[in-house]
Amino acid sequence: MFKNTFLVLMIGIIIFSLAGLAFAVMCHGDTGGHQATQAAATQATPQEAVNVGNKMCPVSGEKIDDKMKTTYEYEGKIYNFCCPGCIDEFKKEPQKYISKIKEFNLEAYQFGFSPEVIEVKKGDIVKILATSGDVPHGVYIKEYNINVPVKKGQTQRIEFVADKNGEFDILCSVYCGKGHNTMKAKLIVKE
Numbered sequence: 001m002f003k004n005t006f007l008v009l010m011i012g013i014i015i016f017s018l019a020g021l022a023f024a025v026m027c028h029g030d031t032g033g034h035q036a037t038q039a040a041a042t043q044a045t046p047q048e049a050v051n052v053g054n055k056m057c058p059v060s061g062e063k064i065d066d067k068m069k070t071t072y073e074y075e076g077k078i079y080n081f082c083c084p085g086c087i088d089e090f091k092k093e094p095q096k097y098i099s100k101i102k103e104f105n106l107e108a109y110q111f112g113f114s115p116e117v118i119e120v121k122k123g124d125i126v127k128i129l130a131t132s133g134d135v136p137h138g139v140y141i142k143e144y145n146i147n148v149p150v151k152k153g154q155t156q157r158i159e160f161v162a163d164k165n166g167e168f169d170i171l172c173s174v175y176c177g178k179g180h181n182t183m184k185a186k187l188i189v190k191e
């Protein structure tokens with residue numbers, strides 16, 4: 001009788017310890033997962049700065065030499081400058097310079113452009129992200145000396161300072177079919 005009770009007790013202890021061990025493992029696993037979530041959350045909190053990647057200096061309006069370029073982060077965006085002196089200027093009136101950078105998506109298609117009008121102010125830095133969803137096209141603005149081929153599914157980045165005021169045709173420079181000559185959009189640069 002005594003022997004039986006002892007056996008039951010021993011089995012009981014073994015089961016209890018195993019359960020305890022399993023519980024510990026589960027808890028540990030859970031803690032690990034929790035830590036991972038926390039780590040992900042901390043990484044996401046300070047939002048990664050967006051690279052504006054501007055090729056023209058927003059202060060001097062000059063083309064940025066890759067060797068000389070300096071960057072400055074402002075309100076979650078990284079801007080390129082031609083020299084440290086321009087960053088000092090930028091810091092005095094950031095909004096004034098940021099507002100000069102105008103970004104547009106321009107889609108070329110058979111046979112036209114969307115949007116049909118791009119309007120900026122003289123002195124603005126015009127950033128055009130050109131795409132094509134059908135066949136190869138080209139973005140041609142004669143007066144600004146721009147002629148950039150745009151392949152299907154590709155985004156071509158065009159950047160220039162709108163230093164001439166007036167209305168300029170945006171045409172297609174890659175023959176793309178019957179309506180090629182009718183492809184037209186307008187760049188309006190206001191004084």
Ligand SMILES: [Cu+2]
Pocket residue numbers: 108109136137138172173174175176177180183
């Ligand atoms: Cu075309």
